[in-house]
Amino acid sequence: MIALAGVPSGKSTGSHEARELRDEDGRGVTRAIAAVDGEISSMLVGREWSSPEEIDAALIALDGTPDKGRLGSNSMLGVSMAAWRLFAMEEGVELWRYLANKTGYTPRMPRIFSNVINGGVHANMRLPFQEYMLIAAADTVRESFDELYKLFTDLRHTLEQETRAMVPMGDEGGYSPTFDTIDKPFEILSGLIKGHPHFSLAIDAAASELFENGAYHILGKTYSRDELLVVYRGLAARYPLESIEDPFAEDDTQGFAAITEALGGTRLIVGDDLTVTNKTRIQSAIEAKLANALLVKPNQIGTISETLEAIRLAREARWEIIVSHRSGETKDTFIADLAYGIGAYGLKAGGLTQQERLEKYERLIEIERQISR
Ligand code: 2PG
Ligand code: MG
Numbered sequence: 001m002i003a004l005a006g007v008p009s010g011k012s013t014g015s016h017e018a019r020e021l022r023d024e025d026g027r028g029v030t031r032a033i034a035a036v037d038g039e040i041s042s043m044l045v046g047r048e049w050s051s052p053e054e055i056d057a058a059l060i061a062l063d064g065t066p067d068k069g070r071l072g073s074n075s076m077l078g079v080s081m082a083a084w085r086l087f088a089m090e091e092g093v094e095l096w097r098y099l100a101n102k103t104g105y106t107p108r109m110p111r112i113f114s115n116v117i118n119g120g121v122h123a124n125m126r127l128p129f130q131e132y133m134l135i136a137a138a139d140t141v142r143e144s145f146d147e148l149y150k151l152f153t154d155l156r157h158t159l160e161q162e163t164r165a166m167v168p169m170g171d172e173g174g175y176s177p178t179f180d181t182i183d184k185p186f187e188i189l190s191g192l193i194k195g196h197p198h199f200s201l202a203i204d205a206a207a208s209e210l211f212e213n214g215a216y217h218i219l220g221k222t223y224s225r226d227e228l229l230v231v232y233r234g235l236a237a238r239y240p241l242e243s244i245e246d247p248f249a250e251d252d253t254q255g256f257a258a259i260t261e262a263l264g265g266t267r268l269i270v271g272d273d274l275t276v277t278n279k280t281r282i283q284s285a286i287e288a289k290l291a292n293a294l295l296v297k298p299n300q301i302g303t304i305s306e307t308l309e310a311i312r313l314a315r316e317a318r319w320e321i322i323v324s325h326r327s328g329e330t331k332d333t334f335i336a337d338l339a340y341g342i343g344a345y346g347l348k349a350g351g352l353t354q355q356e357r358l359e360k361y362e363r364l365i366e367i368e369r370q371i372s373r
Helices: 030-044 052-063 073-091 095-103 141-163 184-193 225-238 253-263 279-287 304-316 334-341 355-372
Strands: 111-118 131-136 199-204 215-218 221-223 241-245 268-271 293-296 320-324 346-348
Touching (some): 073 334, 111 355, 131 141, 279 304, 293 304, 320 334
Parallel strands (some): 111 346, 241 268, 293 320
């Protein structure tokens, strides 16, 4: 039996994430590959392994650092994902079923969080917030996807009319126009989904990237924490904005606490750079009520066992779970199985023009077909 895995990489990484191993020039990953082929293989090959958790624990022990900096979270995660796949194959079940059995969660189709307008560092800061998403929640993923696809096409026409130009694309396969007000993308997207009851809006502000010298910088203006909260309250009042990810910088706990208190009763406040799929950071965020939803990215932590542990902690605190891709993706569809298998609230997997994003949505559609048979 052979199991393969591909590992993504993020551009707007949180500073508390596990460390990827990259080459000296920051581009290649030959050192990470050497770690898999060398040290990790020597440990794995020729021994009996009874579970993927056992392999994950051995990887963590072999690395021996708190941030996976020696072997690299990228080398470790690839091996971990392949191990989980292999055990599922050995049991003769789909990966999502295996993950559901292991965790005891009831599988459920996630809402699709599709990043249709890309800004922030994914688009050379042409727009202040990093991601402007449509949340699709039709009765079936197939219907969500079909409707989403039509809206995505309509959006291009609208943007071309508004900007009177060809619209460039951002890193995650969404459009990347330029506007000079914070509201404009929200006006356009709320107009777009009018009459589409299964749709609402989400953003990832990725506010760590907007934060410098104690303040937030947006379209040439400077905002204090309190002023930025006023901005979010206004947006939430004017538009069908259901979910706000990383509204404040990763260590601005006061900002997170304030927005969760103000909007957390009716909106999702999602921790990403804040929590980095790390159980220690998630635990503190739960205790201090800094968010009510967790973005889950396996490569922020480096093994699937630890990813499931992070999910368990957040769910025990009744947080919603949104499983996510990275800006640098591969065609691997593990996260689609993960999102369905653990019954996540959402799957965030980008716009609709890049194959590596579409693969995730297509995998959900395939799972939907499997379960309807
Ligand atoms: C994010 C991600 C994915 P990146 O901030 O949520 O959209 O971006 O992979 O660049 O960290
Ligand atoms: Mg994010």
